[in-house]
Amino acid sequence: MQKYFNRIDLSGLDQRFRANLINSVGGFKSLCLIGTADKECQTNLAIFNSIVHLGATPPLMAFIVRPDTVERHTLNNILETGVYTVNHVSESFYQKAHQTSARYKKSQSEFNETGITAEWKADFHAPFAQQSSIQMGLEFRQRIDLLINQTVLIIGEIQHLFFPDNCLCTDGFLDIEKAGTITCSGLDSYHKTNRIQRLSYAKPDKLTLPVPLEYQKEG
């Protein structure tokens, strides 16, 4: 049976119920840990599910920071140092990743509190999550305040990219499922994936076909 809520039904829901529901309807989401440090190298690690691809040339991604949350430590550090890391989450440490969302004090590092290992490399002033199979170092590019609900869009450019070389296909596609990356839905649900298929570039007068196997081979 199909159920229907209109705008008035939605606004009449209990706040926590509505948060769970509206966070669910956006679909499956990118799940990443963002690592930062302040000028004194006090580290911070926070889980985000709002990473969005902006473009490949230059390689830009964006994410949303919500008002009055622990994520603000992340924002403050990014604005202070201009850099941050984005790290994929795997099944082997997703509970630790989730635990980074607790309201730790600024003096507590989520790395220490959750047991995720801070990895310093590439002469970069932000810590990577060692347990992550895919890690990126980004430079902050732009902050856009979304006045409609006091969220903030942060845009950064990829400067460093680490990944397992057996997951890179010959056409540039990175097999993140093979790398163990997981996804999430709602505020708290974690999911593994099973590939159905890669599909070839769609053209108006052709049927959509699977990507030829030769491109799906590892590079």
Next chain:
Amino acid sequence: MQKYFNRIDLSGLDQRFRANLINSVGGFKSLCLIGTADKECQTNLAIFNSIVHLGATPPLMAFIVRPDTVERHTLNNILETGVYTVNHVSESFYQKAHQTSARYKKSQSEFNETGITAEWKADFHAPFAQQSSIQMGLEFRQRIDLLINQTVLIIGEIQHLFFPDNCLCTDGFLDIEKAGTITCSGLDSYHKTNRIQRLSYAKPDKLTLPVPLEYQKEG
């Protein structure tokens, strides 16, 4: 073996290779069809993987429109009528959904060309995708031009929400996996999901635990 690309390596890659790679590293993405119509009720349907949750009160979501793509028909219709639908994609019609990304002419409706059924309801001037188990009708709220790479962020507010009632849990979480929603990675890879676990709200001094089963029951 871990492979490493720095910023210079990335800019030296073949354009298509880089597009595949950078589109992959953002993680798994929300996969939705956006339905629109112009003032003359000429319909359009386009696949997007950049939906992002902005907030629950009011219920806002955003997505990115890329420059010079077929997605521009979507943007033009939204600006013309002020409304659009967001529809989840299931395994049963993901090939049709992918096919909507072909460069059809403005006079061709992707509904007709791909065999996805336009559904008119809730007195709304935008078509829903009948095959979708989760459908939303949104009112346009704001356009933000991201000058850094000529993409556009579109913000809308949910006015209508349709979903299978056996997928709604007692705490408001909507089980989109049970509803058949799939996810995507890169530009062309489609994936089913398998839930690992829902985890309870994280607190600094407590271990993260699964969400109690009573909240996971259907409402």
